[in-house]
Amino acid sequence: MKKVKQTKLKGIGVSQGIAIGKAFVVKRGRISIPYYLLWNEEAREEECRRFEEAVREVENEFLKLKQSIRSDLQEYASLLDVYCMILRDHLIYDETLRLIRHKGLNVLWALNVTMEKVRKIFESVDDTCLLDRMSDVGSVVDRVMRRLSGQHQSIFSTITERAILVTHDLSPADAVQLQLEKVMAFVLDMGGRTSHTAIIASSLDIPAVVATERATKEICPGDLLIVDGTSGDVIIRPDESTIQEYVELQFSLESYLREISRQAPHLAITKDGHRIRVEANVELLEDVVLAKDNGAEGIGLYRTEFAFMNREDFPTEEELYQDYRQMAELMAPHSVTIRTLDIGAEKLSPWLPLPPETNPALGLRSVRLCLKYPEIFKMQLRAILRAGAGLKNVRLMFPLVSGIGELRVLKVLVRETKEELQRKRIPFDEDMPVGIMVEVPSAVAVADLLASEVDFFSIGTNDLIQYTLAVDRHNEYVAHMFESLHPALLRMIKFTVDAAHKAGIPVSLCGEMSGEPFYVPVLLGLDVDVLSMNAQSIPRVKNLIRRSSRVECRKFVENMLLMKTASDINRALKELVACQFPEEYNFFKSGFPDPGEIIYEKR
Amino acid sequence: MELGRHFVVANEKGIHARVAARITEVAQRFRSEIWLEKDGNRVNGKSVLDVLSLACPRGTDVRVVAIGPDAKDALDAIADLFRKKFGET
Numbered sequence: 067m068k069k070v071k072q073t074k075l076k077g078i079g080v081s082q083g084i085a086i087g088k089a090f091v092v093k094r095g096r097i098s099i100p101y102y103l104l105w106n107e108e109a110r111e112e113e114c115r116r117f118e119e120a121v122r123e124v125e126n127e128f129l130k131l132k133q134s135i136r137s138d139l140q141e142y143a144s145l146l147d148v149y150c151m152i153l154r155d156h157l158i159y160d161e162t163l164r165l166i167r168h169k170g171l172n173v174l175w176a177l178n179v180t181m182e183k184v185r186k187i188f189e190s191v192d193d194t195c196l197l198d199r200m201s202d203v204g205s206v207v208d209r210v211m212r213r214l215s216g217q218h219q220s221i222f223s224t225i226t227e228r229a230i231l232v233t234h235d236l237s238p239a240d241a242v243q244l245q246l247e248k249v250m251a252f253v254l255d256m257g258g259r260t261s262h263t264a265i266i267a268s269s270l271d272i273p274a275v276v277a278t279e280r281a282t283k284e285i286c287p288g289d290l291l292i293v294d295g296t297s298g299d300v301i302i303r304p305d306e307s308t309i310q311e312y313v314e315l316q317f318s319l320e321s322y323l324r325e326i327s328r329q330a331p332h333l334a335i336t337k338d339g340h341r342i343r344v345e346a347n348v349e350l351l352e353d354v355v356l357a358k359d360n361g362a363e364g365i366g367l368y369r370t371e372f373a374f375m376n377r378e379d380f381p382t383e384e385e386l387y388q389d390y391r392q393m394a395e396l397m398a399p400h401s402v403t404i405r406t407l408d409i410g411a412e413k414l415s416p417w418l419p420l421p422p423e424t425n426p427a428l429g430l431r432s433v434r435l436c437l438k439y440p441e442i443f444k445m446q447l448r449a450i451l452r453a454g455a456g457l458k459n460v461r462l463m464f465p466l467v468s469g470i471g472e473l474r475v476l477k478v479l480v481r482e483t484k485e486e487l488q489r490k491r492i493p494f495d496e497d498m499p500v501g502i503m504v505e506v507p508s509a510v511a512v513a514d515l516l517a518s519e520v521d522f523f524s525i526g527t528n529d530l531i532q533y534t535l536a537v538d539r540h541n542e543y544v545a546h547m548f549e550s551l552h553p554a555l556l557r558m559i560k561f562t563v564d565a566a567h568k569a570g571i572p573v574s575l576c577g578e579m580s581g582e583p584f585y586v587p588v589l590l591g592l593d594v595d596v597l598s599m600n601a602q603s604i605p606r607v608k609n610l611i612r613r614s615s616r617v618e619c620r621k622f623v624e625n626m627l628l629m630k631t632a633s634d635i636n637r638a639l640k641e642l643v644a645c646q647f648p649e650e651y652n653f654f655k656s657g658f659p660d661p662g663e664i665i666y667e668k669r
Numbered sequence: 670m671e672l673g674r675h676f677v678v679a680n681e682k683g684i685h686a687r688v689a690a691r692i693t694e695v696a697q698r699f700r701s702e703i704w705l706e707k708d709g710n711r712v713n714g715k716s717v718l719d720v721l722s723l724a725c726p727r728g729t730d731v732r733v734v735a736i737g738p739d740a741k742d743a744l745d746a747i748a749d750l751f752r753k754k755f756g757e758t
Contacts, residue, residue: 148690148717157718187722202686203718353758375677375752413677 072305077253077278079298080264082323082653084316085251085273086309089289090229092222093282097211099178103170113166117173120213121159125150127209142241142266145202152206157184174214181207201256205237225249230293232285236263246270251293253281253300267295275300296653319653326609330361334611342590342611345403345598347576351389354396357601361608364400366524366598367463367576368393370446371409380417383445390453394460401459403524403574403598404450405503406443408432408465427538432466433476440479447483454495463524467502470515477519503576505529510558517569524598525562527577531555549632550579550659551639556592556627563593574598583650584643584658586610591623606650613647670701672744673734680754683726686717688755693717695746701737703747714747 104110132146153159158180165176181204188200222240225231231249235256241263249272257263257276267274273295285291285302292301292312296319301308335341345366346357357365373381373389394402410431411421418439423429436443447462454460462480467473480500487494504510505526517523531548532538534555539548549555559575566573574596579585581599583606589597590611597607622642629635640658644651651658678684684692696703696714703714705723707730712719714733725731735743 144687144690148686151690151693151717152686155716155718156713157716184718187718203721350754350758372679375679416675 071303072308073284073302075253075275075278075281075284075300075302077275077281077298077300078258079274079295080257080276081252081267081272081274082296082319083251083271083273084295084312084319085230085291085293086312086316087228087230087250087291089232089253089285089287089291090225091282091285091287092231092233094234097174097208097215099174099211100172101175102172104166104172105170110167110170113173114163116214117162117166117177117210120173120210121153123213124206124209125153142262145262148202149206152203153210157187158203158207174211177207177211177214201235201237205235205240230291232281232291234282241266246272251291251295252276253278253285253291253293255279255281297655315652318649322649322653326605329612330605330608332361332608333363334608336590336611337613337615338617340590340616342594343574343596344604344608344611345400345574345596346601346604347598348393348601351392351396353601354393357604358396360601360604362400362601362604364596365393365397365402366574366596368402368404370405370407371413374407374409375413383449386446386449387452390449390460394453394457398457398459401461403461403463403501404453405463405465406433406446406450407436409435411435427532433464433472434466437472437475437479443479444483444486447480448487448492448494451480451483451487451494451498452492454498455493456495458495458497460495461499461501461522463501463503463522465503465526466506466529467504467516468506468508469512470519473502473516473519501571503529504562505533507534507558510562513562513565514568517565517571520571522571523562523566523573525559525573525575525577525594527555527559527575527579530558530577534558550582550585551588551632551635553627553630553632553635556588556623556635559592559594560623560627567593572596581607582659583607583610583654584639587614587619587622587642587646588626588639590614590616591619591621591626593620610647610650613650618646670738670740671734671736672740673732674744674748676731676733676748676751678725678727678729678731679751680757681727682757683729684720684723686721688757689717689720691750691755692720692747695750696743698746699735699737699739699743701735701740701743703743704734704736706732706734 104113128146128149132143161180161183162176165171165179166173171179184203185200222244225245225248228248228250230251230253232253234254236252236254251272252263252267252274254263254276255278263274263276273293275293275295275298278300281300289303292304292308333341334344343363344361345364346362347367348354348357348365349369349372373386390404410426411418412426421430430438450460450462464476477500484494484496499521501520501522501524502509502516503526504513504523509516527550531550535547535549535552537544537547539545563573572595575589575594576598580589580597581603583603586607599607626635626638629638680688693715704711705714705720707723707725710723712723714720733744733747
């Protein structure tokens with residue numbers, strides 16, 4: 067046999083890890099649909115019965131699958147319930163019966179028409195996520211069709227030795243039939259970052275590359291494959307030296323990730339002995355588990371909006387207190403920084419009049435809304451102050467503060483609330499630290515003044531970037547201008563940190579920048595004291611802090627502050643991380659944040 | 670009785686298949702008609718495909734309308750789902 071040369075496919079890596087093994091290619095034949103009409107009522111009723119019978123059989127198949135499902139895939143058990151509901155949905159079930167009964171279509175034809183109608187409805191909706199959802203419906207209908215045309219043997223159950231599964235698409239119903247311990251990796255033509263395969267693969271730690279578009283065309287059964295679930299590369303029929311290279315890479319990535327999570331519970335201290343506290347951003351009490359597991363040394367941002375949303379009755383002080391108190395108890399002795407209500411008027415519309423606003427981002431929101439409704443604000447303040455009683459680990463934080471005048475009014479309200487609690491002899495933390503989010507450009511400009519009147523700063527980069535650069539990052543026309551490394555932003559962080567340290571107060575950073583491991587050298591060099599992020603990012607960030615030297619980071623930032631554009635800074639940072647953290651860079655370079663490029667439309 | 674209430678989709682993944690199924694399941698328990706509305710579109714809350722076709726990512730404002738004798742209970746039950754983020758994060 068002629069030896070075919072090595073080739074490479076590029077997809078999206080959705081579950082990290084490297085696998086080397088033989089391809090098991092599953093191709094599904096198309097179902098041929100006959101088109102004929104049934105003229106007499108008896109034949110139509112008989113056809114309806116065939117359809118009902120097939121639906122029942124598929125339903126039973128799903129139920130049986132559900133019972134045999136592995137315990138670590140329980141999430142999919144509930145998906146099978148969803149499939150049963152889709153089967154019985156009026157858009158499919160009733161409509162197919164109607165087409166058979168009243169139009170005389172044969173069952174496969176009727177089902178095909180129904181499916182096209184549903185597809186049209188879904189396609190008319192402008193939402194890419196719906197494509198993933200459409201594939202659920204498709205795979206359910208496909209099963210019924212296969213049963214009706216007599217091909218219901220699952221081809222996925224024929225995988226008998228450990229191999230890399232290559233297929234066009236994989237529905238959860240297919241996935242649960244797989245002997246997953248035989249699957250070394252997934253390679254799919256279809257799929258996306260949020261597809262079921264992505265979720266299933268990452269929950270089982272099986273490398274996966276999706277959206278390769280032509281894997282099933284290029285790969286022959288038995289081909290040797292290398293699948294890199296981090297970069298999205300699939301190498302077909304690799305040569306000796308490539309195999310060697312990947313065997314080494316595979317080994318080092320596995321030990322690297324294992325080591326990072328093993329170290330996560332320990333402190334993050336730089337090579338030159340500076341400790342950086344790493345904390346978690348949370349929204350619900352339940353989030354604490356993941357935060358602690360990943361090594362959070364406190365809650366740097368507790369978002370409190372959730373308790374006010376999606377409910378008929380207004381939350382009571384007691385409910386809020388219970389939530390805050392439990393959070394404080396769970397985290398003690400570590401600190402919990404509770405941010406007061408940071409919400410727009412529209413979210414409180416069930417209870418409060420909705421003001422007509424043409425520009426809500428610059429409107430009645432956050433502390434401004436709280437100052438308009440001081441009774442609501444004071445209720446939350448009471449709950450927060452009480453939560454710290456005895457424990458003394460709760461910190462109070464105001465969002466969106468724009469200047470000293472506003473801060474002083476907020477502090478008057480805190481004082482009044484404390485006096486009320488005192489009068490009623492309700493225990494609370496009298497010395498609770500009070501800080502502000504620095505996220506409005508004016509707050510940066512007067513950071514020196516603000517620093518002398520609060521106990522801590524927390525820089526909220528998401529809003530700070532939006533307000534400084536005047537860019538809404540959810541607006542696709544300008545989203546590319548949302549540059550985290552814009553010189554203006556870096557100067558503002560520097561100015562804020564310097565002002566805080568001059569006044570002797572600590573600064574944390576709780577925006578999304580914190581959770582990006584590649585920004586660690588920038589934030590350390592800017593002398594930020596605490597980083598607060600989503601819990602998943604903590605192990606990798608802590609790891610990079612330990613591999614950094616603050617002196618060197620400072621030097622880098624000094625240079626960086628002389629650069630003139632975000633893309634220059636981005637390039638310099640990329641060079642630095644590639645050189646300082648070669649392992650991290652090599653494993654994760656495909657996820658390096660996009661450099662800001664200002665573009666113009668060519669006509 | 671006809672009642673309506675606004676909700677915000679708060680779970681990370683929005684109303685995907687499993688969430689749609691939960692909403693439908695709850696809606697089917699009541700005698701009232703249940704409708705979901707978004708940007709002027711109205712779909713049947715008792716059909717999982719209808720609910721899915723509304724396409725509601727995180728942050729979507731959805732109005733739920735219940736018409737019938739047990740409208741209030743139905744709305745309360747659905748409110749509970751939204752409030753608990755459908756049991757997700």
